[in-house]
Amino acid sequence: MHDFESEHAINDALGRARLWSPFLAMILDREPVLAHSLAQGQLDLGASSAAPDMPVAKRLRLERRAMALNVAIGDLAGVLDLTAVTGALTRFADHALDTAIRAAIEERTPGAEPLGFTAIALGKQGSGELNYSSDIDPILLFDPATLPLKPREEPEQAAVRIGKRVVELLQARDGDGYVLRVDLRLRPSPEITPIVLPVEAAIGYYEAQALPWERAAFIRARAAAGDIALGQRFLDAIRPFVWRRALDFGAIGEIRGISARIRDHHSQGQAFGPGYDLKRGRGGIREAEFFAQIHQLIHGGRDRSVRAPATREALARLAEAGWIGTDESRALIDGYTLLRTIEHRVQMIDDRQTHALPTGEALDRVAKLHGLEDAGALLALLAPRVAATGRIYDALDDTARPAFSHDAVTLETDLAAAGFDEPEPARRRIEAWRSGAYPALRSPAAREALEAVLPTLVTAFATAPVPQAALLRLDALLERLPSAINIFRLLEARPGLATLLAAILSHAPTLADDLGRRPDLLDGLIDATAFEPVGDIAALEAAMRAGEVGGDYQARLDHVRRVVGELRFALGAQIVAGASDPLHVAAGYARVAEAAIGVLARATIDEFAKAHGIVPGSELVILALGRMGGAMLTHASDLDLIYLFTGDFAAESDGPKPLGATLYYNRLAQRVTAALSVATAAGPLYQIDTRLRPSGGQGPLVVTLDSFARYQREDAWTWEHMALTRARPVFGSPDARAAVTDIVRGVLEGDRPTRDVVAEAKSMRADMAAHKPPKGPLDAKLLPGGLVDLEFAVHVVQLVNRAGFDPNLGTAIDRLATEGLVPPTLRAAHDVLTRLLVTLRLVAPDAAPPGHATQELIARAIGVADWPAVVATLESTRQEVRRFWAQVTGEQDG
Structure with a gap:
């Protein structure tokens, strides 16, 4: 890049670099060709004095030195913004790590494909946000089946040797410096595990044993080097561990705890001023990152749009989705951008891995390198951004909530003061919970979570329409739960949800029963969209097809039941909360049911076809009647359905186990009914009523369109024609639906027996x-x-x-x-x-x-x-x- 303005800015940056950065001045002296190009206004991020035939380590050191100089000067000149700077530094780290892996494999097994060994980038490398002196924090994994080996060598030994060589190539120093510092301590159980892990063992660890903070770490995970396909397979496998649909406020508490421990451990860098820790101080870089990650963990399981690894993009997406305020997002992004920029200035001075503002004259040097007059100007620039970030992050900390007394008299007094007209039975209920009488409340962690949420619960339930009834229903809910920890933490973190829960338990026994079966239904109500009309059929079908279930038919049945349960519960909650007209809710119930029919019928057809193929020139059509046909359901409505099929009844399916068309569709319809009605691990779905089919319960479950038309025109009773007035095709191709609609219209308009x-x-x-x-x-x-x-x-x-x-x-x-x-x-x-x-x-x-x-x-x-x-x-x-x-x-x- 070159123009007059940038040439002037680059030369000004070169002057500041020579005056105030010994590290950059040293590189300028050792890279005269590069220095000359920069003086001409030429900024080339790929330039290097390295030769292709140099040893790998030396070539990477020289490439790193040239890249660091180009990026630093572009940064100081304002030609490269923070995104460009961190992106360039990350791309080099990926390149260096990949080059080192390939070189280590080539040295041991010349000519072998570099397969079976991958590096998962975490932290700032994973999110594309590396700074000048960042460590990289990869997790190194191998696949025993594809890793190149020497004769009679065990895969585990080979993988560790490759890993050690990779670290050596990147970390070893000589007169040209080093390439990258490598920290492998973010791998599972680093104190006892080898530096390179088998991929299946790593997957097993994250599925079963991982710690809460590791979920946050994997928000920024990326397959960065080596066998990228292997790395992506690993990340796909553990995605459900990272992005959970059921909220885990325990993980969020863990992240807050990490932040508190960081503040405590780095107490000398908390106060703003000279010596302030830009990364770990109050209002620093880490708090903006944690703020984003906490909200991503809360909402990312359900809202894929917020799963951005980079901090500033995550904050922007959280605001766009309405999870955080636009002003909060902008303040955090502005603060993060400035603090990261000044952090880079601090690191440019001597190429040291430091995040703290220096003191004395050294702080003046940082200010002048940035183009400011002195340390005072730098602190004045930083102060409002640091204060805003600290204030926003502090608002997340709700550890100062009051506790309720264990003394019976005092507790009753407190309950009366909170608004309970009958404090004595409420006190006895709370004492029963505290005693651990229910399995969900027996663990110390559960009782700790109870104590934390009691102030929220008491406030919400005291103002409920029927406090004692609501409390009794909550008691019944707790009695059925295997664990109460997560629901307590959810209510503690979202007090408004506790108020809604109290209203649901006060008013709606139907929803209370649903909640008793599936406490995670409450999770869905933290989303503001839960109180908006549900989407159209296409959007609902997309949600039901989403989810990491692959081609697993049973998993699809479970996933649809979970989604339908959440949507029906949210629609019911809209009525309790007074957020929607019941007519709109009834239409929403029907759209949800129609989408479920579409997704599960298609999945069942595909599964059935594996054994029996399809009947050429034929298809299943589903006709809805009653309230489903009229697209106005209640929370408890059955679905009145008629199954039909097009084409020739004498045809035969083309699969490995062929069936005649009539038998084929009758068995298929039984499967579809089961898919829509049978309770699975995720619960029940709908009651299906097929008694409105031709000849009622005595007739076959499925008939051809021709048989259906003939029956309706010649034999159907008046009550069947009355039912037909609400008939509506809800599954089938457009042509098939149109054919059924034409039959129905013809019958209703007079093509039927004359009756009284x-x-x-x-x-x-x-x-x-x-x-x-x-x-x-x-x-x-x-x-x-x-x-x-x-x-x-x-x-x-x-x-x-x-x-x-x-x-x-x-x-x-x-x-x-x-x-x-x-x-x-x-x-x-x-x-x-x-x-x-x-x-x-x-x-x-x-x-x-x-x-x-x-x-x-x-x-x-x-x-x-x-x-x-x-x-x-x-x-x-x-x-x-x-x-x-x-x-x-x-x-x-x-």
Whole structure:
């Protein structure tokens, strides 16, 4: 690079380097050709006085010397920014490490491919952020199956010898200096393990024994040198160890502990001023790094966008994702950039691995090398950045929370002061927890976590709508947990989540039961997007296909169950929190179910095809009916499905174990039903109801499209045509879906037997009322004038008039109202009843009036002022629906 401005800046930097940096002045004297090029404004990061035929170690030393000079002058001149500087230094380290590995293998086994030996870069090399005097901290691994060996040599011996030679090539000093310092102490158990580890042993260690701080270290891990494919295989294998979906606030506490120990150990460098430790001091480089890593560990398991290894990029992405404030991110990035730059100046002076500001005249030298007047100007430049970083990092430390007394009288007094109207039973519950009565609370670590979170729990539960009920449900949850440590640490770190938990436990027994089975469901609520509408089908399918499960079918079933469980729990929490309209939640439940059907049906088809192939010219189609067809589910809805297949029923599959098409699809549909319903290690999914298929439970599970069409046109009963009004294809190719939709439309619009729809509907409704009475006084579905009456009435109008067809009942009502076939007010009745049904499935599944606080929640959910308004609205809505049903059927409403 060369222009007039940069030539001037480079020459100014050369002058400062000769005056204030003995190390750079020495290189300029020993590299006259390079010095001359720089004086002409020529900056060439690849320039070197090394010759290709030199011994490897000497060549690398000379390359390092030239690179250090070019990068330093470019840095001082402002031609290279911090990203360019650290990137150049990292690229050289990768090159040197790779060259040393290849040379060590070539020396021992000439001509052998450099396979089976890899270096995993950690720390600043891993993230591309090396400084001038950084150590590199690789983990060296080998594969016994591919490592080049001498005759009769054990792979373990060969690997260690190669590793020692690599370190020697890079670290040995002579008159030309050295290449890189190598620190191998970040490998597993360095005090007892060899310097190079078998890759499978390393994978086993990180899966089973690794320490919490090692997770943070691997945020910045990268396969940097040697057999890159081997290194990447290792990193892929341990990715679940680093990025956990279930949060581990223990690891975060460990990182905070490391920071506290660093502050304590380097206490002399904590105070800002001369001698301040730029790396380890309060508000220094390490605290910006730890701040980023703590938030990455919290959110990176679920949010892949924040898995950036470089500190500044990580901070920027965390802000973009909304996990940290934009102002925090900018302050930390600015501070980190300046401190790293001044750290480089300190290291340029004598090429020493130091991070502390010097004192006395030496500090003036650093300031002048940077282009400032004196030490005072440098400290003034640094002070606000250091203060801002320290302040932001300190805010993470919540160790000063108050503890609760173990004395019974004092504890009751404290509970009463916190807001418990009945402190005595709350005190007895806390004492039971402290006694370790439950397995989840028996370990000292669990009770320590309990004590840490008690202030948060007490505050949240004291202000809960029904504190004692919430506390009892929490007690039931703790009784079922194998370990309570992680949920306590999560609640301690996120007090707002404790308040939401108290509300869920107060109001929503359905969600409380879900949480008892899967406590990790609470993790998903720390994400702000949990209170936004779930994505479209494509986005949901992508989330369900994601996850490191490879081609493992069982792992895919488990992964989909985990994702669905988290999404359904979050949708329910939206209603409890008053964050969403229950109608939007109902539509969200349906999108989640449709995505699960798509992903699991496709995975099952692919798995089935391994043994039986496919039926050429044919495919499975899944038709949804009922609430699933109408795309409006509750938390507890079954899925009403019909399985169909296209093509010739006499065809045969083309796999190793061929089957006739009918048998093929019946077995496949059984597998799909199991994939959607059977409980796995990750829990249950959906209840599947296939009784709406042709001929009901007596008919085959799957029929051809032609058989389905013939049955609907010639033999189906009125109740089956009523069900067909809500039919919607949810799986199959666009052409297959269109073919099914055409059949359904043709039948509904008149291609069906002539029957007395009104009389048959009246008879069916009477039978249902006799055999399936309402659960309770709030049963918005089965009470007279409830949703079933509304559905029956609308379907009768649709079939009699051959109009207003849409699988979504609300949209169908709108279409019928436009044609003057139903009262316009019927849509509002539909919405009230649906909101009530969706909400009650969560908070009053027995359809009985709940406690006062939950009554307020229900009122809010259906958009009225209070509980009397809920009761009045339900009654008036039911009356309107009953009038409409009477009008449709010719009955007297009474």
